[in-house]
Amino acid sequence: MAERSVVERDATEREAPEDVSAMTPARARALFRQGLRVPTAGWCAGWTQANIVAVPRDLAYDLLLFAQRNPKACPVLDVTDVGAVSTPLFGGDLRTDLPAYVVYRDGEVVDEVTDVRSVWRPDLVTFLLGCSFTFEDALLTAGVPVRHIELGRNVPMFRTSLDCRPAGALHGPLVVSMRPVPASLVATAVRVTSRYPAVHGAPVHVGDPAAIGIRDLDAPDYGDPVPVEPGEVPVFWACGVTPQAAVRASRPPFAIGHAPGHMAITDARDSTYLVP
Incomplete structure:
Protein backbone atom coordinates (compact mmCIF):
# COMPACT_ATOMS: atom_id res chain seq x y z
CA MET A 1 0.00 0.00 0.00
CA GLY A 46 13.89 27.47 -13.54
CA TRP A 47 14.76 27.32 -9.84
CA THR A 48 16.39 24.25 -8.34
CA GLN A 49 14.50 22.10 -5.86
CA ALA A 50 16.20 19.91 -3.27
CA ASN A 51 15.56 16.98 -0.98
CA SER A 132 14.57 15.31 -10.27
CA PHE A 133 11.95 18.08 -10.27
CA THR A 134 14.85 20.28 -11.39
CA PHE A 135 15.02 18.71 -14.86
CA GLU A 136 11.26 18.50 -15.44
CA ASP A 137 11.11 21.94 -17.05
CA ALA A 138 13.82 20.80 -19.46
CA LEU A 139 11.82 17.65 -20.25
CA LEU A 140 8.73 19.73 -20.98
CA THR A 141 10.73 22.10 -23.17
CA ALA A 142 12.00 19.09 -25.14
CA GLY A 143 8.42 17.89 -25.67
CA VAL A 144 8.51 15.06 -23.13
CA PRO A 145 5.26 15.01 -21.13
CA VAL A 146 5.39 14.92 -17.33
CA ARG A 147 2.25 13.11 -16.26
CA HIS A 148 2.12 14.02 -12.58
CA ILE A 149 2.34 17.72 -13.44
CA GLU A 150 -0.40 17.30 -16.05
CA LEU A 151 -2.65 15.70 -13.42
CA GLY A 152 -1.66 17.97 -10.52
CA ARG A 153 -0.35 15.03 -8.50
CA ASN A 154 2.75 14.13 -6.57
CA VAL A 155 5.32 12.10 -8.48
CA PRO A 156 5.10 8.32 -7.84
CA MET A 157 8.12 6.91 -5.98
CA PHE A 158 9.00 3.29 -5.31
CA ARG A 159 11.38 1.34 -3.10
CA THR A 160 13.27 -1.09 -5.33
CA SER A 161 14.96 -4.44 -4.75
CA LEU A 162 18.31 -2.77 -5.45
CA ASP A 163 20.44 -2.21 -2.37
CA CYS A 164 22.49 0.93 -1.96
CA ARG A 165 26.12 0.61 -1.01
CA PRO A 166 26.16 0.87 2.80
CA ALA A 167 28.21 3.38 4.78
CA GLY A 168 28.84 3.18 8.51
CA ALA A 169 25.51 2.82 10.28
CA LEU A 170 23.44 3.45 7.14
CA HIS A 171 22.08 0.95 4.65
CA GLY A 172 18.89 0.61 2.65
CA PRO A 173 17.23 0.23 -0.75
CA LEU A 174 17.38 2.50 -3.76
CA VAL A 175 14.22 4.59 -4.19
CA VAL A 176 13.20 5.67 -7.69
CA SER A 177 10.72 8.12 -9.17
CA MET A 178 8.73 7.07 -12.24
CA ARG A 179 7.53 9.04 -15.25
CA PRO A 180 5.68 7.46 -18.19
CA VAL A 181 7.33 8.46 -21.46
CA PRO A 182 6.12 7.80 -25.01
CA ALA A 183 8.36 5.12 -26.51
CA SER A 184 9.44 7.48 -29.28
CA LEU A 185 10.67 10.02 -26.70
CA VAL A 186 12.57 7.75 -24.30
CA ALA A 187 15.90 8.54 -25.97
CA THR A 188 15.10 12.25 -25.69
CA ALA A 189 14.29 11.89 -21.98
CA VAL A 190 17.57 10.06 -21.39
CA ARG A 191 19.53 12.67 -23.32
CA VAL A 192 17.92 15.64 -21.59
CA THR A 193 18.25 14.33 -18.04
CA SER A 194 21.78 13.01 -18.52
CA ARG A 195 22.86 16.66 -18.73
CA TYR A 196 21.80 17.16 -15.08
CA PRO A 197 24.08 14.76 -13.17
CA ALA A 198 23.84 16.81 -9.96
CA VAL A 199 20.09 16.21 -9.82
CA HIS A 200 20.05 12.42 -10.47
CA GLY A 201 20.96 12.58 -14.16
CA ALA A 202 19.92 9.85 -16.59
CA PRO A 203 17.43 7.13 -15.64
CA VAL A 204 18.60 4.09 -13.74
CA HIS A 205 16.05 1.81 -15.41
CA VAL A 206 13.72 1.83 -18.42
CA GLY A 207 10.89 -0.62 -18.91
CA ASP A 208 9.78 -3.64 -16.89
CA PRO A 209 9.26 -2.51 -13.27
CA ALA A 210 9.49 -6.09 -12.00
CA ALA A 211 13.15 -6.15 -13.02
CA ILE A 212 13.89 -3.76 -10.14
CA GLY A 213 11.43 -5.28 -7.70
CA ILE A 214 8.39 -3.06 -8.31
CA ARG A 215 5.23 -5.16 -8.29
CA ASP A 216 2.52 -2.63 -9.03
CA LEU A 217 2.87 0.79 -10.64
CA ASP A 218 -0.56 1.69 -9.27
CA ALA A 219 0.70 1.34 -5.69
CA PRO A 220 3.70 3.65 -5.19
CA ASP A 221 5.45 3.61 -1.82
CA TYR A 222 5.41 7.42 -1.80
CA GLY A 223 3.46 9.98 -3.81
CA ASP A 224 0.54 9.32 -6.13
CA PRO A 225 -0.07 6.78 -8.91
CA VAL A 226 -0.18 8.03 -12.49
CA PRO A 227 -1.41 6.07 -15.51
CA VAL A 228 0.96 4.60 -18.06
CA GLU A 229 -0.91 4.87 -21.34
CA PRO A 230 -0.61 2.53 -24.35
CA GLY A 231 2.56 3.29 -26.27
CA GLU A 232 4.31 4.66 -23.17
CA VAL A 233 7.23 3.19 -21.24
CA PRO A 234 7.78 3.57 -17.48
CA VAL A 235 11.10 5.33 -16.93
CA PHE A 236 12.76 5.35 -13.51
CA TRP A 237 15.18 7.88 -12.04
CA ALA A 238 17.11 7.56 -8.78
CA CYS A 239 15.30 9.51 -6.08
CA GLY A 240 16.44 11.68 -3.18
CA VAL A 241 14.01 9.93 -0.83
CA THR A 242 16.64 7.15 -0.75
CA PRO A 243 18.34 8.52 2.42
CA GLN A 244 14.99 8.45 4.21
CA ALA A 245 14.58 4.80 3.17
CA ALA A 246 18.02 4.27 4.71
CA VAL A 247 16.83 5.96 7.91
CA ARG A 248 13.90 3.56 8.03
CA ALA A 249 16.11 0.53 7.39
Missing part, protein backbone atom coordinates in the same frame (compact mmCIF):
# COMPACT_ATOMS: atom_id res chain seq x y z
CA ALA A 2 1.28 3.46 -0.83
CA GLU A 3 2.61 5.42 2.12
CA ARG A 4 0.90 8.69 1.29
CA SER A 5 1.71 11.30 3.84
CA VAL A 6 -0.74 12.88 6.23
CA VAL A 7 -0.18 16.22 4.53
CA GLU A 8 -1.23 14.75 1.18
CA ARG A 9 -4.42 13.31 2.70
CA ASP A 10 -5.29 16.35 4.78
CA ALA A 11 -8.67 17.68 3.68
CA THR A 12 -7.63 21.17 4.80
CA GLU A 13 -4.77 21.38 2.28
CA ARG A 14 -5.01 24.73 0.53
CA GLU A 15 -4.22 25.74 -3.02
CA ALA A 16 -1.60 28.30 -3.94
CA PRO A 17 -3.15 31.71 -4.59
CA GLU A 18 -1.24 32.42 -7.82
CA ASP A 19 0.66 30.92 -10.74
CA VAL A 20 3.12 28.61 -9.01
CA SER A 21 5.35 28.11 -12.05
CA ALA A 22 6.13 31.83 -12.23
CA MET A 23 6.68 32.23 -8.49
CA THR A 24 10.04 33.17 -6.98
CA PRO A 25 11.64 30.88 -4.40
CA ALA A 26 11.30 33.55 -1.71
CA ARG A 27 7.57 33.89 -2.39
CA ALA A 28 7.07 30.11 -2.35
CA ARG A 29 8.96 29.76 0.91
CA ALA A 30 6.87 32.52 2.47
CA LEU A 31 3.69 30.63 1.57
CA PHE A 32 5.05 27.40 3.03
CA ARG A 33 6.08 29.26 6.18
CA GLN A 34 2.48 30.40 6.50
CA GLY A 35 1.29 26.79 6.38
CA LEU A 36 0.60 26.02 2.71
CA ARG A 37 1.03 22.28 2.23
CA VAL A 38 1.35 21.06 -1.35
CA PRO A 39 3.73 19.00 -3.52
CA THR A 40 6.17 21.28 -5.32
CA ALA A 41 6.37 19.70 -8.80
CA GLY A 42 5.91 22.51 -11.32
CA TRP A 43 6.69 25.28 -8.81
CA CYS A 44 9.18 28.10 -9.49
CA ALA A 45 10.16 27.11 -13.01
CA ILE A 52 16.60 17.46 2.62
CA VAL A 53 17.57 15.15 5.44
CA ALA A 54 18.85 16.36 8.82
CA VAL A 55 20.72 14.03 11.16
CA PRO A 56 22.66 14.46 14.41
CA ARG A 57 26.31 15.38 14.04
CA ASP A 58 27.48 11.89 15.10
CA LEU A 59 25.69 10.42 12.05
CA ALA A 60 26.60 13.16 9.58
CA TYR A 61 29.85 11.57 8.37
CA ASP A 62 28.08 8.28 7.71
CA LEU A 63 25.42 10.12 5.69
CA LEU A 64 28.05 12.03 3.74
CA LEU A 65 29.84 8.75 2.98
CA PHE A 66 26.52 7.10 2.06
CA ALA A 67 25.87 9.94 -0.39
CA GLN A 68 29.38 9.70 -1.84
CA ARG A 69 28.93 5.96 -2.38
CA ASN A 70 25.46 6.34 -3.92
CA PRO A 71 25.74 9.54 -5.97
CA LYS A 72 22.90 8.83 -8.41
CA ALA A 73 20.38 8.74 -5.58
CA CYS A 74 22.10 11.18 -3.22
CA PRO A 75 23.78 13.99 -5.18
CA VAL A 76 24.91 16.47 -2.52
CA LEU A 77 24.20 20.11 -3.38
CA ASP A 78 25.01 21.59 0.03
CA VAL A 79 25.56 20.67 3.68
CA THR A 80 24.93 23.01 6.60
CA ASP A 81 27.17 23.75 9.51
CA VAL A 82 26.10 22.02 12.72
CA GLY A 83 22.81 23.53 13.90
CA ALA A 84 22.52 25.98 10.99
CA VAL A 85 19.06 26.53 9.52
CA SER A 86 20.04 28.15 6.21
CA THR A 87 22.83 28.04 3.63
CA PRO A 88 23.88 30.25 0.70
CA LEU A 89 21.93 27.81 -1.49
CA PHE A 90 18.74 28.12 0.58
CA GLY A 91 18.14 31.58 1.95
CA GLY A 92 15.07 30.62 3.95
CA ASP A 93 14.68 28.71 7.20
CA LEU A 94 15.09 24.95 6.77
CA ARG A 95 12.80 24.37 9.76
CA THR A 96 9.75 26.20 8.38
CA ASP A 97 10.14 26.97 4.67
CA LEU A 98 9.33 23.59 3.15
CA PRO A 99 5.68 22.61 2.69
CA ALA A 100 5.97 19.50 4.89
CA TYR A 101 8.44 17.44 6.93
CA VAL A 102 8.68 13.90 8.27
CA VAL A 103 10.14 13.29 11.76
CA TYR A 104 11.77 9.93 12.49
CA ARG A 105 12.64 8.30 15.80
CA ASP A 106 14.38 4.92 15.74
CA GLY A 107 13.55 4.68 12.05
CA GLU A 108 9.80 5.12 12.52
CA VAL A 109 7.73 8.05 11.32
CA VAL A 110 6.46 9.78 14.46
CA ASP A 111 5.11 13.00 12.96
CA GLU A 112 4.42 14.82 9.69
CA VAL A 113 4.31 18.58 10.13
CA THR A 114 4.78 21.90 8.38
CA ASP A 115 7.19 23.28 11.00
CA VAL A 116 9.93 21.37 12.83
CA ARG A 117 11.12 24.11 15.18
CA SER A 118 9.66 22.29 18.18
CA VAL A 119 11.81 19.20 17.53
CA TRP A 120 14.88 20.90 16.09
CA ARG A 121 18.16 20.08 17.80
CA PRO A 122 21.31 22.21 17.91
CA ASP A 123 23.45 19.23 16.84
CA LEU A 124 21.65 18.65 13.52
CA VAL A 125 23.45 18.74 10.18
CA THR A 126 21.19 19.19 7.15
CA PHE A 127 21.98 17.79 3.72
CA LEU A 128 20.44 19.29 0.57
CA LEU A 129 20.35 16.72 -2.21
CA GLY A 130 19.53 17.10 -5.88
CA CYS A 131 15.91 16.56 -6.95
CA SER A 250 18.98 1.57 9.67
CA ARG A 251 16.86 2.98 12.51
CA PRO A 252 19.03 5.82 13.86
CA PRO A 253 17.61 7.49 17.00
CA PHE A 254 16.52 10.70 15.24
CA ALA A 255 16.26 12.29 11.80
CA ILE A 256 14.15 14.81 9.89
CA GLY A 257 13.37 14.72 6.18
CA HIS A 258 11.13 16.50 3.73
CA ALA A 259 7.77 14.86 3.07
CA PRO A 260 8.31 13.10 -0.28
CA GLY A 261 7.49 15.46 -3.12
CA HIS A 262 7.37 18.50 -0.80
CA MET A 263 10.76 19.96 -1.57
CA ALA A 264 13.09 22.77 -0.56
CA ILE A 265 13.01 25.42 -3.29
CA THR A 266 16.48 26.90 -3.41
CA ASP A 267 17.98 30.14 -4.68
CA ALA A 268 20.02 28.33 -7.35
CA ARG A 269 19.02 28.25 -11.00
CA ASP A 270 18.48 24.95 -12.78
CA SER A 271 21.01 26.09 -15.37
CA THR A 272 23.69 25.95 -12.66
CA TYR A 273 23.50 22.15 -12.83
CA LEU A 274 23.28 21.80 -16.62
CA VAL A 275 26.42 20.36 -18.21
CA PRO A 276 27.28 20.72 -21.93
Whole structure:
Protein backbone atom coordinates (compact mmCIF):
# COMPACT_ATOMS: atom_id res chain seq x y z
CA MET A 1 0.00 0.00 0.00
CA ALA A 2 1.28 3.46 -0.83
CA GLU A 3 2.61 5.42 2.12
CA ARG A 4 0.90 8.69 1.29
CA SER A 5 1.71 11.30 3.84
CA VAL A 6 -0.74 12.88 6.23
CA VAL A 7 -0.18 16.22 4.53
CA GLU A 8 -1.23 14.75 1.18
CA ARG A 9 -4.42 13.31 2.70
CA ASP A 10 -5.29 16.35 4.78
CA ALA A 11 -8.67 17.68 3.68
CA THR A 12 -7.63 21.17 4.80
CA GLU A 13 -4.77 21.38 2.28
CA ARG A 14 -5.01 24.73 0.53
CA GLU A 15 -4.22 25.74 -3.02
CA ALA A 16 -1.60 28.30 -3.94
CA PRO A 17 -3.15 31.71 -4.59
CA GLU A 18 -1.24 32.42 -7.82
CA ASP A 19 0.66 30.92 -10.74
CA VAL A 20 3.12 28.61 -9.01
CA SER A 21 5.35 28.11 -12.05
CA ALA A 22 6.13 31.83 -12.23
CA MET A 23 6.68 32.23 -8.49
CA THR A 24 10.04 33.17 -6.98
CA PRO A 25 11.64 30.88 -4.40
CA ALA A 26 11.30 33.55 -1.71
CA ARG A 27 7.57 33.89 -2.39
CA ALA A 28 7.07 30.11 -2.35
CA ARG A 29 8.96 29.76 0.91
CA ALA A 30 6.87 32.52 2.47
CA LEU A 31 3.69 30.63 1.57
CA PHE A 32 5.05 27.40 3.03
CA ARG A 33 6.08 29.26 6.18
CA GLN A 34 2.48 30.40 6.50
CA GLY A 35 1.29 26.79 6.38
CA LEU A 36 0.60 26.02 2.71
CA ARG A 37 1.03 22.28 2.23
CA VAL A 38 1.35 21.06 -1.35
CA PRO A 39 3.73 19.00 -3.52
CA THR A 40 6.17 21.28 -5.32
CA ALA A 41 6.37 19.70 -8.80
CA GLY A 42 5.91 22.51 -11.32
CA TRP A 43 6.69 25.28 -8.81
CA CYS A 44 9.18 28.10 -9.49
CA ALA A 45 10.16 27.11 -13.01
CA GLY A 46 13.89 27.47 -13.54
CA TRP A 47 14.76 27.32 -9.84
CA THR A 48 16.39 24.25 -8.34
CA GLN A 49 14.50 22.10 -5.86
CA ALA A 50 16.20 19.91 -3.27
CA ASN A 51 15.56 16.98 -0.98
CA ILE A 52 16.60 17.46 2.62
CA VAL A 53 17.57 15.15 5.44
CA ALA A 54 18.85 16.36 8.82
CA VAL A 55 20.72 14.03 11.16
CA PRO A 56 22.66 14.46 14.41
CA ARG A 57 26.31 15.38 14.04
CA ASP A 58 27.48 11.89 15.10
CA LEU A 59 25.69 10.42 12.05
CA ALA A 60 26.60 13.16 9.58
CA TYR A 61 29.85 11.57 8.37
CA ASP A 62 28.08 8.28 7.71
CA LEU A 63 25.42 10.12 5.69
CA LEU A 64 28.05 12.03 3.74
CA LEU A 65 29.84 8.75 2.98
CA PHE A 66 26.52 7.10 2.06
CA ALA A 67 25.87 9.94 -0.39
CA GLN A 68 29.38 9.70 -1.84
CA ARG A 69 28.93 5.96 -2.38
CA ASN A 70 25.46 6.34 -3.92
CA PRO A 71 25.74 9.54 -5.97
CA LYS A 72 22.90 8.83 -8.41
CA ALA A 73 20.38 8.74 -5.58
CA CYS A 74 22.10 11.18 -3.22
CA PRO A 75 23.78 13.99 -5.18
CA VAL A 76 24.91 16.47 -2.52
CA LEU A 77 24.20 20.11 -3.38
CA ASP A 78 25.01 21.59 0.03
CA VAL A 79 25.56 20.67 3.68
CA THR A 80 24.93 23.01 6.60
CA ASP A 81 27.17 23.75 9.51
CA VAL A 82 26.10 22.02 12.72
CA GLY A 83 22.81 23.53 13.90
CA ALA A 84 22.52 25.98 10.99
CA VAL A 85 19.06 26.53 9.52
CA SER A 86 20.04 28.15 6.21
CA THR A 87 22.83 28.04 3.63
CA PRO A 88 23.88 30.25 0.70
CA LEU A 89 21.93 27.81 -1.49
CA PHE A 90 18.74 28.12 0.58
CA GLY A 91 18.14 31.58 1.95
CA GLY A 92 15.07 30.62 3.95
CA ASP A 93 14.68 28.71 7.20
CA LEU A 94 15.09 24.95 6.77
CA ARG A 95 12.80 24.37 9.76
CA THR A 96 9.75 26.20 8.38
CA ASP A 97 10.14 26.97 4.67
CA LEU A 98 9.33 23.59 3.15
CA PRO A 99 5.68 22.61 2.69
CA ALA A 100 5.97 19.50 4.89
CA TYR A 101 8.44 17.44 6.93
CA VAL A 102 8.68 13.90 8.27
CA VAL A 103 10.14 13.29 11.76
CA TYR A 104 11.77 9.93 12.49
CA ARG A 105 12.64 8.30 15.80
CA ASP A 106 14.38 4.92 15.74
CA GLY A 107 13.55 4.68 12.05
CA GLU A 108 9.80 5.12 12.52
CA VAL A 109 7.73 8.05 11.32
CA VAL A 110 6.46 9.78 14.46
CA ASP A 111 5.11 13.00 12.96
CA GLU A 112 4.42 14.82 9.69
CA VAL A 113 4.31 18.58 10.13
CA THR A 114 4.78 21.90 8.38
CA ASP A 115 7.19 23.28 11.00
CA VAL A 116 9.93 21.37 12.83
CA ARG A 117 11.12 24.11 15.18
CA SER A 118 9.66 22.29 18.18
CA VAL A 119 11.81 19.20 17.53
CA TRP A 120 14.88 20.90 16.09
CA ARG A 121 18.16 20.08 17.80
CA PRO A 122 21.31 22.21 17.91
CA ASP A 123 23.45 19.23 16.84
CA LEU A 124 21.65 18.65 13.52
CA VAL A 125 23.45 18.74 10.18
CA THR A 126 21.19 19.19 7.15
CA PHE A 127 21.98 17.79 3.72
CA LEU A 128 20.44 19.29 0.57
CA LEU A 129 20.35 16.72 -2.21
CA GLY A 130 19.53 17.10 -5.88
CA CYS A 131 15.91 16.56 -6.95
CA SER A 132 14.57 15.31 -10.27
CA PHE A 133 11.95 18.08 -10.27
CA THR A 134 14.85 20.28 -11.39
CA PHE A 135 15.02 18.71 -14.86
CA GLU A 136 11.26 18.50 -15.44
CA ASP A 137 11.11 21.94 -17.05
CA ALA A 138 13.82 20.80 -19.46
CA LEU A 139 11.82 17.65 -20.25
CA LEU A 140 8.73 19.73 -20.98
CA THR A 141 10.73 22.10 -23.17
CA ALA A 142 12.00 19.09 -25.14
CA GLY A 143 8.42 17.89 -25.67
CA VAL A 144 8.51 15.06 -23.13
CA PRO A 145 5.26 15.01 -21.13
CA VAL A 146 5.39 14.92 -17.33
CA ARG A 147 2.25 13.11 -16.26
CA HIS A 148 2.12 14.02 -12.58
CA ILE A 149 2.34 17.72 -13.44
CA GLU A 150 -0.40 17.30 -16.05
CA LEU A 151 -2.65 15.70 -13.42
CA GLY A 152 -1.66 17.97 -10.52
CA ARG A 153 -0.35 15.03 -8.50
CA ASN A 154 2.75 14.13 -6.57
CA VAL A 155 5.32 12.10 -8.48
CA PRO A 156 5.10 8.32 -7.84
CA MET A 157 8.12 6.91 -5.98
CA PHE A 158 9.00 3.29 -5.31
CA ARG A 159 11.38 1.34 -3.10
CA THR A 160 13.27 -1.09 -5.33
CA SER A 161 14.96 -4.44 -4.75
CA LEU A 162 18.31 -2.77 -5.45
CA ASP A 163 20.44 -2.21 -2.37
CA CYS A 164 22.49 0.93 -1.96
CA ARG A 165 26.12 0.61 -1.01
CA PRO A 166 26.16 0.87 2.80
CA ALA A 167 28.21 3.38 4.78
CA GLY A 168 28.84 3.18 8.51
CA ALA A 169 25.51 2.82 10.28
CA LEU A 170 23.44 3.45 7.14
CA HIS A 171 22.08 0.95 4.65
CA GLY A 172 18.89 0.61 2.65
CA PRO A 173 17.23 0.23 -0.75
CA LEU A 174 17.38 2.50 -3.76
CA VAL A 175 14.22 4.59 -4.19
CA VAL A 176 13.20 5.67 -7.69
CA SER A 177 10.72 8.12 -9.17
CA MET A 178 8.73 7.07 -12.24
CA ARG A 179 7.53 9.04 -15.25
CA PRO A 180 5.68 7.46 -18.19
CA VAL A 181 7.33 8.46 -21.46
CA PRO A 182 6.12 7.80 -25.01
CA ALA A 183 8.36 5.12 -26.51
CA SER A 184 9.44 7.48 -29.28
CA LEU A 185 10.67 10.02 -26.70
CA VAL A 186 12.57 7.75 -24.30
CA ALA A 187 15.90 8.54 -25.97
CA THR A 188 15.10 12.25 -25.69
CA ALA A 189 14.29 11.89 -21.98
CA VAL A 190 17.57 10.06 -21.39
CA ARG A 191 19.53 12.67 -23.32
CA VAL A 192 17.92 15.64 -21.59
CA THR A 193 18.25 14.33 -18.04
CA SER A 194 21.78 13.01 -18.52
CA ARG A 195 22.86 16.66 -18.73
CA TYR A 196 21.80 17.16 -15.08
CA PRO A 197 24.08 14.76 -13.17
CA ALA A 198 23.84 16.81 -9.96
CA VAL A 199 20.09 16.21 -9.82
CA HIS A 200 20.05 12.42 -10.47
CA GLY A 201 20.96 12.58 -14.16
CA ALA A 202 19.92 9.85 -16.59
CA PRO A 203 17.43 7.13 -15.64
CA VAL A 204 18.60 4.09 -13.74
CA HIS A 205 16.05 1.81 -15.41
CA VAL A 206 13.72 1.83 -18.42
CA GLY A 207 10.89 -0.62 -18.91
CA ASP A 208 9.78 -3.64 -16.89
CA PRO A 209 9.26 -2.51 -13.27
CA ALA A 210 9.49 -6.09 -12.00
CA ALA A 211 13.15 -6.15 -13.02
CA ILE A 212 13.89 -3.76 -10.14
CA GLY A 213 11.43 -5.28 -7.70
CA ILE A 214 8.39 -3.06 -8.31
CA ARG A 215 5.23 -5.16 -8.29
CA ASP A 216 2.52 -2.63 -9.03
CA LEU A 217 2.87 0.79 -10.64
CA ASP A 218 -0.56 1.69 -9.27
CA ALA A 219 0.70 1.34 -5.69
CA PRO A 220 3.70 3.65 -5.19
CA ASP A 221 5.45 3.61 -1.82
CA TYR A 222 5.41 7.42 -1.80
CA GLY A 223 3.46 9.98 -3.81
CA ASP A 224 0.54 9.32 -6.13
CA PRO A 225 -0.07 6.78 -8.91
CA VAL A 226 -0.18 8.03 -12.49
CA PRO A 227 -1.41 6.07 -15.51
CA VAL A 228 0.96 4.60 -18.06
CA GLU A 229 -0.91 4.87 -21.34
CA PRO A 230 -0.61 2.53 -24.35
CA GLY A 231 2.56 3.29 -26.27
CA GLU A 232 4.31 4.66 -23.17
CA VAL A 233 7.23 3.19 -21.24
CA PRO A 234 7.78 3.57 -17.48
CA VAL A 235 11.10 5.33 -16.93
CA PHE A 236 12.76 5.35 -13.51
CA TRP A 237 15.18 7.88 -12.04
CA ALA A 238 17.11 7.56 -8.78
CA CYS A 239 15.30 9.51 -6.08
CA GLY A 240 16.44 11.68 -3.18
CA VAL A 241 14.01 9.93 -0.83
CA THR A 242 16.64 7.15 -0.75
CA PRO A 243 18.34 8.52 2.42
CA GLN A 244 14.99 8.45 4.21
CA ALA A 245 14.58 4.80 3.17
CA ALA A 246 18.02 4.27 4.71
CA VAL A 247 16.83 5.96 7.91
CA ARG A 248 13.90 3.56 8.03
CA ALA A 249 16.11 0.53 7.39
CA SER A 250 18.98 1.57 9.67
CA ARG A 251 16.86 2.98 12.51
CA PRO A 252 19.03 5.82 13.86
CA PRO A 253 17.61 7.49 17.00
CA PHE A 254 16.52 10.70 15.24
CA ALA A 255 16.26 12.29 11.80
CA ILE A 256 14.15 14.81 9.89
CA GLY A 257 13.37 14.72 6.18
CA HIS A 258 11.13 16.50 3.73
CA ALA A 259 7.77 14.86 3.07
CA PRO A 260 8.31 13.10 -0.28
CA GLY A 261 7.49 15.46 -3.12
CA HIS A 262 7.37 18.50 -0.80
CA MET A 263 10.76 19.96 -1.57
CA ALA A 264 13.09 22.77 -0.56
CA ILE A 265 13.01 25.42 -3.29
CA THR A 266 16.48 26.90 -3.41
CA ASP A 267 17.98 30.14 -4.68
CA ALA A 268 20.02 28.33 -7.35
CA ARG A 269 19.02 28.25 -11.00
CA ASP A 270 18.48 24.95 -12.78
CA SER A 271 21.01 26.09 -15.37
CA THR A 272 23.69 25.95 -12.66
CA TYR A 273 23.50 22.15 -12.83
CA LEU A 274 23.28 21.80 -16.62
CA VAL A 275 26.42 20.36 -18.21
CA PRO A 276 27.28 20.72 -21.93
